Amino acid sequence: MFKDVIGQEEIKQKLVELVEHNRLSHALLFLGNEGSGALPLALAFAQYTVCEKVNRPQATAVAAGPSLFGEEPAPSPTGIGGQAALPLDACGACASCVKAGQLIHPDIHFSYPVIPRKPGDKPVSTDYISEWREFIRQHPYGNAYDWLQFIGAENKQGNITALECNDILHKLSLKSFESGYKVLVMWMPEYLGNEGNKLLKLIEEPPANTLFILVAENESLILQTILSRTQLVKIPLPDAKAIEKALVERAGVPGEQARQTAVLCEGNYHEALQLIRHAEDDWQGVLREWLNAILKTGPVAQVKWIDEISKSGRERQKQFLRYFNHLLEQSIRLRYMGDAAPAIPDNERDIALRLNKIADVSQQRAIIEELDRAAYYIERNAHAKMLFHALTIKLYHILAHRTLASVN
Numbered sequence: 001m002f003k004d005v006i007g008q009e010e011i012k013q014k015l016v017e018l019v020e021h022n023r024l025s026h027a028l029l030f031l032g033n034e035g036s037g038a039l040p041l042a043l044a045f046a047q048y049t050v051c052e053k054v055n056r057p058q059a060t061a062v063a064a065g066p067s068l069f070g071e072e073p074a075p076s077p078t079g080i081g082g083q084a085a086l087p088l089d090a091c092g093a094c095a096s097c098v099k100a101g102q103l104i105h106p107d108i109h110f111s112y113p114v115i116p117r118k119p120g121d122k123p124v125s126t127d128y129i130s131e132w133r134e135f136i137r138q139h140p141y142g143n144a145y146d147w148l149q150f151i152g153a154e155n156k157q158g159n160i161t162a163l164e165c166n167d168i169l170h171k172l173s174l175k176s177f178e179s180g181y182k183v184l185v186m187w188m189p190e191y192l193g194n195e196g197n198k199l200l201k202l203i204e205e206p207p208a209n210t211l212f213i214l215v216a217e218n219e220s221l222i223l224q225t226i227l228s229r230t231q232l233v234k235i236p237l238p239d240a241k242a243i244e245k246a247l248v249e250r251a252g253v254p255g256e257q258a259r260q261t262a263v264l265c266e267g268n269y270h271e272a273l274q275l276i277r278h279a280e281d282d283w284q285g286v287l288r289e290w291l292n293a294i295l296k297t298g299p300v301a302q303v304k305w306i307d308e309i310s311k312s313g314r315e316r317q318k319q320f321l322r323y324f325n326h327l328l329e330q331s332i333r334l335r336y337m338g339d340a341a342p343a344i345p346d347n348e349r350d351i352a353l354r355l356n357k358i359a360d361v362s363q364q365r366a367i368i369e370e371l372d373r374a375a376y377y378i379e380r381n382a383h384a385k386m387l388f389h390a391l392t393i394k395l396y397h398i399l400a401h402r403t404l405a406s407v408n
Contacts, residue, residue: 001101002044002089004140005037006246006269007238012088015045015233019054020086025231027203027212031219032235035268040140041235042185042215044090046108047100049211050179051090096179103133106177109184111168113144113158113191115151124167125160141270143217144188145314145379160186162195169202172210181209189214190221203229237267247272264326274319283323284351294396295358302392310384317378317388321371328364328371331355359399366398 002012018024032038048054090097099105110132114123125132128151135142135150142150148158168184176182189196203212203226214230216222238246240262246269247258253276265272286309293301309317330352359367374391378384 001047001092001097002041005040005044006141007242008037008041008235011041011233011235012044015048016086016088019049024211026206026210027214027230028233029214029216029219029222029227029230030233030235031216033237033268034143034217035141035265035270035272036235036237037141037269038215038217038235039136039187042187042213043100043103043136043140046183046185046211046213047097047105048090049181049183050096050100050105050107051087052094052096053091054086055180103129103136105179107179107182109168109171109182111160111164111184111186113148113160113188114164115148115153115156115158122161122163124164126167141273143270144191146270158188158191160189160192160196162198165192165195165198168199172202172207176209181211182207183211183213185213185215187215189216189223189226190218192223192226194223196223196226200225200229238269239267243267243269243272247276251276264323271322274315278316278319283320284347286320287324287327287351290392291358294392295399306385306388306392309388314378314381314384317384318375321375321378325368325371327352327355328368331359332361332364335361363398367395370394370398 005012030038030042032041090100092098092101096105100108103110110129111125112128112132114125114128116123117127131151135147139146139150144158148156172182172184174182186192206212212230214222214226219227240259243265244255244258244262247253247261248255251258251273253261257276257279261272261275265275289301290305290309293305309320312320327348330348334349334352335356355364370391374387377387
C-alpha cells in the first residue's frame with residue numbers, strides 16, 4: 001500500500017490523480033535511483049488499481065463508460081464515472097488487496113532478472129515466484145545485486161530472456177480473473193536485451209485494461225524502442241526526515257543514530273540499512289591505514305591492506321568507499337563554510353580536517369570520482385583485488401604532488 005512507501009507523497013497523489021482523471025498511460029516507467037522506493041511504489045500502485053474500493057464503482061461502467069486509461073472523455077473531477085472522488089490509498093482489507101499484498105493476485109504478474117538453476121535451463125520469472133515473494137517481504141528496498149544473491153547467483157549474470165517475453169505475451173493475452181484489469185510489474189528492464197522488442201506491439205497496442213509498470217534505475221540501459229512507448233514517472237529520493245522516521249519506526253534505530261544515518265545515506269534507504277548493518281565497522285581505522293600506506297609506508301603496506309579489504313564482501317567494500325566519499329564531502333564543506341558547516345561528529349570532523357591538509361579541492365573531487373567509479377564496478381562483480389590495487393595507484397598519483405603526511 002502507499003502508506004508502506006517511505007515519503008513520496010507528491011508522487012502518490014499524482015498517481016491517484018492519473019487514475020481519477022483517466023490520464024493513465026498503458027505503460028508507465030517508474031524511474032528512481034537505488035533506495036528511492038520505486039519498486040515498493042510500483043507494487044503499491046498495482047494493488048491500488050485492483051483494489052475493490054477503488055474499482056468497484058466503475059466495474060459496471062467498463063464497457064459503457066470511461067476506462068482506466070482515458071480512452072473515453074474524461075469524467076468530472078469527482079471521480080471515475082461520476083462517482084465520489086477516489087480514495088488516496090488501497091483499502092488493504094478487500095480480497096483483492098489481501099492477495100495483492102501477498103503478491104498472489106492472479107491479475108498482477110511480475111517479471112525480473114533470473115538465472116538458470118542448472119546448465120541448459122531456460123528460466124522464467126514464475127520459476128522464482130516463491131523466492132520473489134520472500135525477497136519482497138524481507139527486502140522491499142533491495143537492489144538487483146541483493147536479489148541475485150538471494151537466489152544464489154553468486155557471479156552469474158541475471159537476465160530477462162526471450163522466453164520470459166513469450167511468457168509475458170501469453171499471460172497478458174488471457175482475460176483478467178478478478179479485477180477487470182491485468183497488471184505487469186517488470187523490475188529492472190535494464191536486464192532486458194534486444195529480445196525485449198518482442199514486447200513492443202503488446203506495449204503499443206495492449207489488450208483492453210492492461211497496465212505495464214516498468215521499474216528501473218538507469219534510463220540509458222533501457223531499450224530505446226521500449227522507452228519511447230512509456231509514460232515516465234520520476235521517483236525522487238526521499239528526504240532525510242522521511243528516512244530518519246523510517247529508520248526509527250521500521251528498523252528500531254535510536255533517534256540520534258537514525259538522524260546521522262539519514263544524512264549520510266543521502267536519501268537512499270537501502271544504503272541507510274546497509275550503514276546500520278555495518279555500524280560497528282571501524283571505517284576510520286580502515287581509511288587511516290589505507291591513506292598511510294599510500295602516502296607514507298609504501299607498497300608492502302599497500303599490498304597487505306588490499307589483501308584485507310579484498311576478503312570482505314562486496315557490500316562492505318561499497319560501504320567503505322561510500323564512507324570515504326562522505327568524509328571528502330564533509331572536508332569540502334568545512335573548507336568553504338568553516339564553523340557554518342552542518343554539525344558532524346567530532347571524530348569525523350577531525351579526519352575531515354586532516355583530509356583538507358593532504359588534498360586540495362580539485363584532488364578531493366578527483367578522488368570522489370574514482371571512488372564512485374570503483375563502487376560502480378564493485379556492483380558489477382569486478383575482481384576486488386585488482387580493483388583496489390588500481391584504485392590505490394590512482395589515489396597515489398592524485399595525491400603525489402602534495403607534501404606527504406601521515407593521517408594518524
